[in-house]
Every structure is written in structure tokens, then in C-alpha cells.
Amino acid sequence: MLKKIITLCVLLVVLAGGGLFYVWNQLTSYMNQPLQIEEPTLITIKPGTSFNSLLRRLENNDWVQPSEFSRLASRAHPELTKVKAGTFEIGPNLTLQQALVSLVNGSQAEFSITFVEGSTFKEWRGQFDRAPHLVHSTKDMSEAEIAQALNIDREKLEGLFLAETYRYTVGMSDLDVMRRAHNQLNKVLNEYWAKRQDNLPLKTAYQALTLASIIEKETAVPEERPLVSSVFVNRLKIGMRLQTDPTVIYGMGDKYQGNIRKRDLQRPTPYNTYTIYGLTPTPIAMVGEEAIAAAVNPDDSKYLYFVASGHGGHVFSKNLRDHNRAVQAYLRKLRARK
Structure with missing residues (x-):
């Protein structure tokens, strides 16, 4: 009798062990199955989402095959149950378990938007409208309304954001990015204004920003910026008009349809530096750090003129005679290319 009982107990243990092995094997197969996605995919997890509801969602999306043993996953892998809210990117080469690890331990998916030096606020708004996964909260707002929302005491926002690359996550708005770009602009501008050259013909940091925007539009050659700055600073010091085409445009x-005619140079506008003295009333573009640096620390030169060289840079002159010669040389190069 005792022998039968012992045999029965051994059999029950074997059956139990076999059952546990089967369950564990099924659960392991479930967790190790590859995700059924063909490219990196975003998944947004709302606050309060439970581990089991997340699994059901993945199954309902046909990203993983369902299993009757999936409800045991939380007990077998308690470290994966700390589901975080946010938007995450998961890759096609991950298993279910690897994907869950990335959702628990990974960072939210980030996207970037790049604003180039010399671009305008109008162009920025177009970029914001096209930016994916960004809340377009300013789409129907006027420029003045955006300024008010950002607590900027100006109706015109041109130049008031630093041109660089900004990263954002799903749920952030264009206003959030603008706020960061404006704060970054103020930080950089104030730093350079504090260490500006002595005797500059600039009374405020905003004037320095305005000059930087003109420099930004006049040259894309980094090493030329301080020299271009010196031309404008020299002109401002002697009361000479800046006479720069980007301000006319x-x-x-x-x-503006791509060409500046003689009558355009003669037609007064608040920005036409062929008809006004001094700087324009506002910046004419967004700037990068290098243009700000050049505006407050120009090269020490006697130059009053510059014209395109025909090779990507400019020819600088100290007097009108030399400048006219440089202009004729440039025009000859243009004609030779036709």
C-alpha cells in the first residue's frame, strides 16, 4: 500500500513538473515571438495603462500572436510591468520581451526640426505646419497673438528665435519649440552683448540682433561674417546708408519675385536701407550664434563696400573706385558664364 502511495506521489510530481514545464515553455514562446511589424513603429501609452491591457493591445493590433498563457507574463516577468506613459518607437527586429524592455527602460521617441540661418518667421511657420507629431497650436494665431502667448513684448517676431536644431516629443506644441528657441536666442545674445567691442554704433542688444540678421542674409561664408560686419559698422559710424539688398527684399x-529693379531700390519702405539711414526697425531673418558674434565683434577694417566675387565669397573695398572695379569684374564673370 505504501509503495502505491509513493508511486502515486512520484507520478503526481512528474505530472506537475511536466505541466509547469509545458506552461513555462508556452509562455517563453509567447514572450520570444518576433513583433509582426516591418518598420520602426510608434506606440503611444496613455497614463494608467496596465501591463495586461498593453499586451491585449499588441495582440489586437496583430503585432503579436495571442496566447492563453499571456496572463501569466506579469507574474513571470514582474520587472516588465512598470509601464510608462508616453510615445515610444519599437523596431521590427525585436521580440515581444525585448519590446517590453524598451518600453519600460527606454526614452520617449524624439523628433527634430532644423531651422537654417537666414530663414524667416514666415518660413518657420511653414516648417511647423509640416512637422510630424507636433501639436500645431499656433496655426490660426496671428503673429501678435503668438508673441502674447510667449510673453514677448513685441508684435513682430522676426529674428527672436535662434536658428538651430530642436528636438521634441509627441504631444509637444510648436509654441513649446518657439519658447525654447526664444530663450536660447536671449541666452546667446545676452552673452555676446555682455562681451561686445567698445565703441560700437549699437545702443541695444536688439540692434545687435538686427545687424546680425543683415550679416546672416549677406553671406553664407562663416569666415566672412566678421568682415561683412565691419563694413556695416564702419558705415554706421560715419552715417552712411547701409545699402544692402536683403533689406530691400x-x-x-x-x-518680391526674384529680381530687384532700380525702382525697387528707390521705393521707400521702413526696411529699404537705400532710402533710410541706420538699421532696419526689426531683424530681417533668424540668425545663428556666429552672426551674433560677428555683429558685436567685427573685424578691424577700413572697408566700406563689398560685392560678390563670383566664386561664393565677396570682394571688399575701401573706396568707391575700387568697389566699382570689383563690380565690373563680377559682371564680366557673369557674362562669361552665359
């Missing part, structure tokens, strides 16, 4: 607005 900005003042023309939508009327």
Missing part, C-alpha cells in the same frame, strides 16, 4: 514682402 524683406521690405518688398510678397511683391
